[in-house]
Amino acid sequence: MAKQELLEKIQGIEILPGSAIYDEIHLLKANNEQLLMKMNGEYHSPKEIRMYLEEITGKILDESVEVSQPFYTDFGKHTSFGKHIFINQNVTFVDLGGIEIEDHVLIGPMCRIITVNHLVDPKKRRGLSVAAVKIKENAWLGANVTILPGVTVGKNAIVAADATVTKDVPDNVIVAGSPATIIKEISY
Template sequence: MQSKMDLGTAAYDGVEEIVAKNQRLVQQLNTGIHSANEVLSIVSQITNERIDGSTEIRLPFQTDFGRNLHIGKKVFINSGSMFVDLGGIYIGDHVLIGPNVTIASVNHRLEPSERRNLDLDSVCIHNNAWLGANVTVTPGVIIGENAVVAAGAVVTRDVPPNAVVAGIPARVIKVIKNTKEDQK
C-alpha cells in the first residue's frame, strides 16, 4: 500500500520524534560492545517488536525509523546494512542479508518544490530469500520465497519465487529448480 507524507504535517512531526529517539538507540547499539542477546534487545526497542532469539544481527546496523521494520525468525543480517523503513519493511523467516545491503521503503518526489515530501511503499522479503553483499532494494518491491539477489544488484521490480536475479537493474538470470518444496 503506497502512501504519502508531507513535510510540516502532524504525521511528519510525529515521525521526527520517533526518529530522534531511535537514533539514540542506533548510536548506542553501534558504539558499544554488546552480546548477541543485547543486540537483539536493543533492536527490539528500536522496532518496538520482540526480535526472535534465533535471529543474528551483525553491527553496524542502521535504520532511520525502526518502528516499521519487521524481522522474522532465523534471519541473518550482516554488517553495514541500512533499512529505510518508514514505508514498511517485512523480512520473512530464514532470510539472509549480506553486508552493506540497503532496503528503502521511502522515495522522494521528482518535482523540486515537493522533493522534501515522502512517498512510502513497503518492501516485502519472503521466507528463505538471500540478498548478497551491496544489494539495493527500492520501494514497493516484493522478493519471492527462495529468491536469490546477486551481490551488487539494484532491485527495482518484484522478484519471483525461486528466481536468481543480478545486475542494474536486477533481472532474472536463473530459476532454482528442485527445491525441497518441489520434491514434496
C-alpha cells in the same frame, strides 16, 4: 499514535514538510537514532543486540535472529523479523514504509532496504512517499544489494551482489544487475 496506525496512515499519501505527520515522523526518527548510537557505539552480544532491536522495533525478536554490528535503521518501528534470520554488518533499513523479513532470510553486508522516496515534483521534492518491502522466506540478498520501495523478493530467491532491485522478484529465481533482471531459475 500507535506504530501500526501510523504505518497505515502514511501508505499512498504525500508526506509534506510542515505537516503534523511529517513532524511526528522526524521526532520518532530522532528518538530511534539515540538507541542506534547506543547499540552501535560498542560491542554487544547477540542477545544484547536483539534487546536493542526489540526496543527499536517495539516487537519481540526470536532468539534465532542474528544481526551483526553496525546495523542502521532510520525509523525502526516499521520493521518485523521472522525466525532464523542472519543480517551481516553495515546493513541499512529505511523502514518508514514497512519492512517485513520472513523466516530463514540471509542479508549480506552493506545491503540497503529502502521504503521511502522523495517526490518527483520539484516544488514538493522534500516531501516523502512510502511503499512497503517484503523479503520472503529463505531469500538471500548478496553483498551490497539495494532493494527499492514497494518491492517483494520471492521465496527462495537470490539477489546477486551489487544488484539494484526496482521491481518484484519471483520465487525461486536468481536476479542480478542494475536494474536487477532474472538470470537463472532455481530448480530443486
